[in-house]
Amino acid sequence: MFTKITIQTDERGLLFHKGSYVRMLLPGTYRFAPWSQHSVTALKVTKPFAVEGKELALFLHDETLTRQLDVVRVADHEVVLHYEDGQFEQLLKPGVYAFWNVLKRHAFVRADIRDPELPAEVDRALLTKLTTHVQSYEIESFEAGFLFYNHVLQRQLAPGKYYFWRGPTAILVKTVDLRQQQMDLLGQEMMTEDKVTLRLNFVCQYKIVRPDRALELKAFDEQIHIQLQLALREYVGSLKLDDLLRRKQEAASFALSRLREKSEEFGVSFLGAGVKDIILPGDMKEILNTVLLAEKKAQANLITRREETASTRSLLNTAKLMDENETLFRLKELEFLEKICEKIGSVSLTGGGDLLERLQMLIGEKKPAGRGRA
Known part of the structure; x- marks a missing residue:
């Protein structure tokens, strides 16, 4: 009795004799005698060509078979994008692959991973399917x-x-921030020319204009920080405390000029600077407060003496004018009368004597002449 084997339309058969490949069988029915030691393996043409336990190279000498296969060899430094009927199917790693071309149309895009950047022909819409094979950087x-x-x-x-x-080449992308930046110098201890130790808070704004220089310099921010420190120490050390407190705004101009001398070296444009605080030791604060209080008291005493002198001088001038001018003397009498009338409803005067003398007696001045009754 013969063994009957049927190969379907979507299949191809591989005929083996004693385990060795003989030829490909097209769709149809085949009969083999039991003693012939033939065997047939049926493969679906909708799936990649693969025979369990057999190397692909064992079949590639059959020209009839290879005409119905698309064979792809992927080198160690390559990856291949596999498309079936225009749709992405898979990424092929190094190796040899074969696909039936009788029902489907296959296309392949090669990429040399020794040049790690993705070529333009790789559709970016596929990247979600290639996350394990691709890395990305954003600037x-x-x-x-x-x-x-x-x-x-x-x-x-x-x-x-x-x-x-992702491959044999190590990829690294470094970024440099080109926005305006600020550097704060906080609590820096410095000594003035007269040996007073103080703490200074300072601020500086800058912008990187040559980012390549920022990469070439190790600890870029720290080096700018040190240059700023040196400029301030130079300025503070050249002044006594009183001069520093009086000219502290000039510290910003001085530090900025020193930093701008280094602009080319650092590849940086220094935009502005300023002193935020000058913090004195506790005992120095007390001394300065005492000096300030004494100065203010001296100023107050001086103003008081000036006012008293001016008042005395004014009285003296008035007295001289009254001695020289009888009309002015009479006006003074009326002034006394006005003061009395402001406080007293009615006034009765009896006795002799001058009017001015009697009025003076009413407001409390002791004069021997006259007698008054109110």
Whole structure:
């Protein structure tokens, strides 16, 4: 009795004799004698060509078979994007692959991962399916980026998003912030020319204009910080405390001029600076407060003496005018009368004597002439 084997339309058969491949069988029915030691493996043409336990190379000498296969060899430094009928199917790693071409149309896009950046022909819409094979870096609009392969600088990157294959090349992207930045110098102890130790709070604004220099300098921010410290120490150390307190706003101009001398070296534009606080030791504060209080008291005493002198001088001038002018003397009498009338409803005067003398007696001045009754 013969063994009957049927190969379906969507199948191809592989005929083996004693385990060795003989040829490909097209769709149809085949009969084999039991003693012939033939066997047939049926493969679906909708799936990749693969025979369990057999290497692909064992079949590639059959030209009839290979005409119905798309064979792809992927080198160690490559990856291949596999498309079926225009749709992405999978990413092929290094190896040899075969796909039936009788029902489906296959296309392949190769990428050399020794050049890690994704080529333009790779559709960015596929990246969600390639997350395990691709890494990305993003450069913000206010940043400058620098691309390194195996720690070697390749080029500067403009703002945008960049994709790279994960492979033998180590990828690194460093960014530099190009926005205006501020550096605070807080609680820096410094000594004036007259050996007074104080603490200074200072602020400086700057902007990086050559980002490559920021990468070339180790501890970039720290170096600017040190330059600012040195400039302030130079300024504070050249002045006595009183001069420093009087000219503290000039410290900003001095420090800024010193920093701008280093602008080219650092690749930085220094925009502004200013003194926030000068903090004195506790005992020095007490001394200055005592001096200030004494100065204010002296000023107050001086003003008081000036007013008393002016008042005395005014009285003296008035007395001289009254001696020289009888009319003015009479007006003074009326002035006394006005003062009395402001406080007393009615006034009766009896006795002799001058009117002025009697009025003076009414307001309390002791004069021997006249007698008054109110």
